[in-house]
Amino acid sequence: xxxxxxxxxxxxxxxxxxxxxxxxxxxxxxxxxxxxxxxxxxxxxxxxxxxxxxxxxxxxxxxxxxxxxxxxxxxxxxxxxxxxxxxxxxxxxxxxxxxxxxxxxxxxxxxxxxxxxxxxxxxxxxxxxxxxxxxxxxxxxxxxxxxxxxxxxxxxxxxxxxxxxxxxxxxxxxxxxxxxxxxxxxxxxxxxxxxxxxxxxxxxxxxxxxxxxxxxxxxxxx
Amino acid sequence: xxxxxxxxxxxxxxxxxxxxxxxxxxxxxxxxxxxxxxxxxxxxxxxxxxxxxxxxxxxxxxxxxxxxxxxxxxxxxxxxxxxxxxxxxxxxxxxxxxxxxxxxxxxxxxxxxxxxxxxxxxxxxxxxxxxxxxxxxxxxxxxxxxxxxxxxxxxxxxxxxxxxxxxxxxxxxxxxxxxxxxxxxxxxxxxxxxxxxxxxxxxxxxxxxxxxxxxxxxxxxxxxxxxxxxxxxxxxxxxxxxxxxxxxxxxxxxxxx
Numbered sequence: 010x011x012x013x014x015x016x017x018x019x020x021x022x023x024x025x026x027x028x029x030x031x032x033x034x035x036x037x038x039x040x041x042x043x044x045x046x047x048x049x050x051x052x053x054x055x056x057x058x059x060x061x062x063x064x065x066x067x068x069x070x071x072x073x074x075x076x077x078x079x080x081x082x083x084x085x086x087x088x089x090x091x092x093x094x095x096x097x098x099x100x101x102x103x104x105x106x107x108x109x110x111x112x113x114x115x116x117x118x119x120x121x122x123x124x125x126x127x128x129x130x131x132x133x134x135x136x137x138x139x140x141x142x143x144x145x146x147x148x149x150x151x152x153x154x155x156x157x158x159x160x161x162x163x164x165x166x167x168x169x170x171x172x173x174x175x176x177x178x179x180x181x182x183x184x185x186x187x188x189x190x191x192x193x194x195x196x197x198x199x200x201x202x203x204x205x206x207x208x209x210x211x212x213x214x215x216x217x218x219x220x221x222x223x224x225x226x227x228x229x230x231x
Numbered sequence: 232x233x234x235x236x237x238x239x240x241x242x243x244x245x246x247x248x249x250x251x252x253x254x255x256x257x258x259x260x261x262x263x264x265x266x267x268x269x270x271x272x273x274x275x276x277x278x279x280x281x282x283x284x285x286x287x288x289x290x291x292x293x294x295x296x297x298x299x300x301x302x303x304x305x306x307x308x309x310x311x312x313x314x315x316x317x318x319x320x321x322x323x324x325x326x327x328x329x330x331x332x333x334x335x336x337x338x339x340x341x342x343x344x345x346x347x348x349x350x351x352x353x354x355x356x357x358x359x360x361x362x363x364x365x366x367x368x369x370x371x372x373x374x375x376x377x378x379x380x381x382x383x384x385x386x387x388x389x390x391x392x393x394x395x396x397x398x399x400x401x402x403x404x405x406x407x408x409x410x411x412x413x414x415x416x417x418x419x420x421x422x423x424x425x426x427x428x429x430x431x432x433x434x435x436x437x438x439x440x441x442x443x444x445x446x447x448x449x450x451x452x453x454x455x456x457x458x459x460x461x462x463x464x465x466x467x468x469x470x471x472x473x474x475x476x477x478x479x480x481x482x483x484x485x486x487x488x
Binding site for chain 2: 023029030033034038039040041044045051053059061063064065068072076080081082084085088089090094095100103104106107116120127133134136137143161165166170171172173180181184188192194195196200207211213215217218219222226
């Protein structure tokens with residue numbers, strides 16, 4: 010009976026998520042359509058196509074990989090929310106992981122689903138409020154704060170090491186045996202392709218991490 | 232008035248951002264109700280929300296910085312819309328620059344032609360919306376398959392737990408590796424003294440706070456531990472920037488090579 014209830018909840022999340030995704034797609038497409046209609050300024054489509062041909066293979070390819078990689082991590086509700094609100098790698102993913110870790114629940118459990126959805130939803134609302142407040146009130150001030158010459162500039166330049174260091178420490182302490190290998194693989198890959206973005210590099214580190222864990226289990230080291 | 236910051240554009244922003252906020256509230260309410268049914272304590276769910284909000288502040292300020300950076304060319308409203316929704320720090324900049332290059336323009340100058348502005352909006356939107364086409368078809372299948380694999384593994388051993396942790400660690404490892412040995416296209420934020428000091432500080436503070444919380448049962452402090460550790464790391468970057476001579480602070484592996 011419990012299993013049936015759990016399945017039903019996940020099924021409902023997927024139904025809501027599908028409807029919201031279609032709604033979001035229509036809403037997003039309304040932006041360029043409205044701009045072109047309102048200003049009566051349709052761009053020459055060949056020119057748009059020239060730019061699209063450069064960016065679509067990268068963006069759409071990345072989208073396929075991101076959907077495959079992030080969906081198991083974020084849970085169903087978290088996935089539908091994250092792909093509408095964006096900034097997954099640098100914000101939604103760490104928020105979801107951190108909240109599940111703090112609450113002591115597993116991803117892919119129903120408890121993990123609930124916690125991840127709450128964390129990602131709250132993160133999105135917080136981002137929206139901060140950006141809106143910044144745009145409306147603090148835009149001139151923020152320019153000074155993040156200016157490359159500002160004393161606070163390094164804080165923003167190194168926000169990702171600060172964020173993932175804070176998030177990773179707890180995991181590494183708990184699972185130190187399986188943590189070293191993927192980091193070394195990541196460093197090795199960067200020796201050959203130093204500018205490889207984290208979003209691409211993580212496929213190598215995830216494979217190394219899971220592969221390493223499987224080998225360690227086989228050797229009974231963990 | 233600049234057409235890029237007209238009342239119409241602000242109206243469009245309110246509509247799009249309103250959609251995302253309503254969606255978030257919808258999912259939070261549903262998750263909260265389900266959490267109560269599952270027996271999750273109100274406090275646990277509230278802590279997840281508080282911790283998440285705190286965790287979001289610094290990255291959101293970075294996103295805001297990108298909005299401001301793009302505002303010079305595109306006005307404040309279009310970057311605001313894009314970075315509040317599906318957008319991403321890197322995607323929006325690359326998409327708009329690529330489109331403007333086709334017109335022989337760039338993000339360094341304000342866009343004055345509405346059709347160029349419309350073209351930028353098209354490329355930004357079409358470039359980043361593909362995941363929304365994929366999700367309705369594949370999200371449920373992926374989710375189910377992973378759930379089945381984990382459940383199957385758990386029956387025989389604790390392998391499911393270890394593999395789930397390994398997948399998380401794999402993601403975090405990519406960012407740690409970049410902080411240790413990564414390079415950026417523009418040379419800003421290359422791995423070196425600053426990135427490693429920031430990384431180590433946030434890791435150390437996180438571990439110390441975690442230990443203190445566990446030892447003294449400080450459950451109220453626990454949700455704040457990770458955001459505090461992150462701010463500590465950022466604070467270290469600012470301190471080193473102020474305290475060290477520029478040649479030392481700016482030292483990176485890549486500049487040495």
